Amino acid sequence: MHSNLWKEASLAAAAGVLASVARAGDAVAVDELIAKIKSQDEKVRTQGWLGAGQVGAAAVKPLAETMTDANREVALAAKRALAQIVHDAGRPGADEQKKAVIAQLLLLLGDDRPAAVRREVLWLISEIGGDESVDAVAALLTNAEFREDARCVLQRIPGDMSLAALRAGLESLPADFRPAMAESLRTRGVPVSGYPDQKLVPTKATGVKPVGR
């Protein structure tokens, strides 16, 4: 049986996360959340990640660290908890909570974090990040491992700053990546010449031959 309703995540307090809700943001709430996420009981883990939004920004870093747990189900629960925090922080009227969460997410983009965490955090930033996120995301355009994700995130973040970062990338990034940058700019409504759209250009051949020919 699966009794955890997403819709009722905010009511999860009544089912056992109440203490965490009451002390949202404090260390005890975070510890309780991480303990749930690391539980060997899948129902407890699920209850934990569903209630993570109530704990908020304070849990972002510990959850990111738990995303590399050797137990893949624990890592997965941490990842979902992080997403839950972002979805909760993105709700209408939660601007202060959103700012706090974004600030924590931006701290996780550094070289000291595993690639899987950085990639996940990038896409979470794409859902709620604004001007404050642009520099940190744009910095990853020069990293071959993350540049495509960073481009997508900048494309999604509204405003002039992200647009300026995309324009700057088109000028400065290696030639092989400029068509992708050009496409992001076109998606944002900016005409770009010199980099024809490559979407209809076939590149991948198969070794399979028609049977019987």
Place this chain on the structure above:
Amino acid sequence: MDKLKRREFLATAAAAASLPCLIPSGVLAVEGREGANGKLTIGHMGIGGMGSYHLHDIKGRADRGEVNLAAICDADDRHLENASKIAGPKADVYRDYRYLLERKDIDAVIMATPDHWHGVGMVHAAESGKHVYVEKPACCTIEEGRAMIAAARKNKVSVQVGSQGRSTGDACAAASYLRNGMIGKVSKVTCWHYGNPVGGTDPDSPPPPELDWDLWLGPMRWRPYNRCYCPGNFRWFLESGGGQIRDRGAHVMSCALYLMNADHQPPATIEAKGTAPTRGLWDCPVDMEVVYTFKDPDWTLVWSQPGNPPPKGDAGHNQYGAVYHGDKETLTLYGGDGGTWTEKKARQFKVPAGGVEVYRSPGHKEDWFQGIKTGKKTIMNIEAGVAVADLTIMGNLSCILGRKLSWDAARGRFLGDEQANRMISRPQRHPYHL
């Protein structure tokens, strides 16, 4: 059975020149195409699963001399090898669908790729001048749907979305029964469907050599290969398949919009709740309920997993379907896909003089062929396909975000929810973009 002869195309095109009737550019372009033999020439994009079904179907039509089967493509060489045995030596094989789209002799494509390719693939096909039969659900994001509609209109191609329930006799009978007021004013439609599976517990691994993982992922963000994605299991990821609501919902709710004559009536509010999976990569809610409200006319649509299945009656099964609640009585439509049944009272209903006549599809592909030939709207045209896909996308989005959403149809935006509005679209990997 329609045979799409060149003479018929040209005669239709000539007649249409003086009429304000849409004639697809691809039809006109048939003249002079090498190898067309006066028949529609078809290519297949995605030939596993439903793609294999479509390939068998088109191969049969080709063997009967009704169409030409020109090419097949798939990101998986195993699929290609198997499908080539079905398609025969005349059909070329490609990994990259863009080779297929380059060919001027191909008039139309049948797309049965994983769902995350439907939007991009259909848009690319339309931009290449091909008529498209695209499997349901039409799209994975609201933005994809908009692009699909725009591409079909701009390139004047005929599109049929694979929600084939509308083409069944029983759906037509049920629509006729409802639209003639036999159950009274319908205020509520309740859909039921069994839940999503829990799973996806295999570890990441290198992709098998026969699979082009990059191409399979296409527009989705990069991630390591995991056998829990493919083949087939993309269905259980919100990002790709979207679960039962986007899969069978594209059938059951397609019928709901059809019976309610509501293809052009977007929802006003969407409120979802779901039961989260407790393990595994598959992230679709196991059980789920989404309530959609519509205004002017006012009615409510409920998608429910598992919901309350009615007794089977004389239907083949009661695994999924919908009950239509009128102020006089109810009507049940079981299934909603290729297997669709309704109640005897609707099947036996005869439209009275002056009553509402409902178009009866000659068959889902035949209806598409007619669309190609004459320019008429298909029964599950791209606007209708996107309308139902949007319902399913919004339902999942409300569940993911954990809040009720209000839709401003005039502006094409959610009211007062910036995060939800960002999720109308999803940036796509280069060069697999709209």
